[in-house]
Amino acid sequence: MKTTLKFIPLNHWILIIVNGKDSKKFLQHQLTINIDNLTDQKNFLYACHCNSKGRLLTNMKIFKYKHNCYGYIIRKNIAQIYLNSIKKYMFLYDVHILCSTKSLVGIYADNNTTQNFLLHVFQNSNYLMHKHSLLIDKDNILLKIRTMSRNKYLTIIIVNNIHNIISYIRYHKIAFSYNYDIKLFCQIGYPIIDKNNFTKFIPQEINMYKFHAIDLHKGCYIGQEIINKIYMANNHYNNNKLFSIKIKITNIIPRISDRLIITSQHTLTNKHYIINGYILTIYYFTNNQYCLMQIMSKIAITYNINIKILREHKSYSLYIQK
Structure with a gap:
């Protein structure tokens, strides 16, 4: 087989x-x-x-x-x-x-x-x-x-x-x-x-x-x-909507309990919107360089969105992959 x-x-x-x-x-x-x-x-x-x-x-x-x-x-x-x-x-x-x-x-x-x-x-x-x-x-x-x-x-x-x-x-x-x-x-x-x-x-x-x-x-x-x-x-x-995104793991490994800070910029007004996000589940790839996450968010998750993990009073940026 x-x-x-x-x-x-x-x-x-x-x-x-x-x-x-x-x-x-x-x-x-x-x-x-x-x-x-x-x-x-x-x-x-x-x-x-x-x-x-x-x-x-x-x-x-x-x-x-x-x-x-x-x-x-x-x-x-x-x-x-x-x-x-x-x-x-x-x-x-x-x-x-x-x-x-x-x-x-x-x-x-x-x-x-x-x-x-x-x-x-x-x-x-x-x-x-x-x-x-x-x-x-x-x-x-x-x-x-x-x-x-x-x-x-x-x-x-x-x-x-x-x-x-x-x-x-x-x-x-x-x-x-x-x-x-x-x-x-x-x-x-x-x-x-x-x-x-x-x-x-x-x-x-x-x-x-x-x-x-x-x-x-x-x-x-x-x-x-x-x-x-x-x-x-x-x-x-x-x-709230559910989005699946692929993340490159760099300086932090995401956890389901992590709090997310999501920042988006309006294309017409250039205003920035900051909201909280929630990780529903995570799949870690075998090489530990990437993970696939289900994220709850009130704004659409696209490649130009800035996402940070807030953990122990420190923030860590996440890099969305295509």
């Missing part, structure tokens, strides 16, 4: 299972999408789960797993605080929510390479995903995610036992690409919601509308009033 395949450990993600006869009704009253659109087991959808103030508990990739059973993928480090936050909504429903013990791994490659890998590992020619984004075969689940590359995909594989996969990877001497999923998600603009930014943002701020994760025409759900209010106000209620 060609070495163009990247094997990505996904230990920092977890599968949440929602089952019970009221599972669909519960999710319909909680999430920002219309659960009626999950009618089959051939595609997954992006969605958000918010609190009553419209703040994001988590975003997710959700799919119909079985009859009266749904699954969705979130960050592992928020799983417990997330489940504790939604317990109060479960009492009126016949529903059970738990963290699955299944393992998650990722494959990044073109269609042919991915299918060749799946055929050898699972010994099943049915593991072909040309038209659909979801495949469920007994206890195995595969999600196919589009990336910035036209002919390459991130395939998330969810299994009970990854022994066969690991054995195959080691036999073919394929290196582990740790955190490479973060790079891919940064590139497509998919926000990473973990413990550092739990309940800090509304869905519109982090571009979840670009993933069709907000249905403005469905019935009531938690946080709907705030989310619709912002939409009706043409986003002037809060105009």
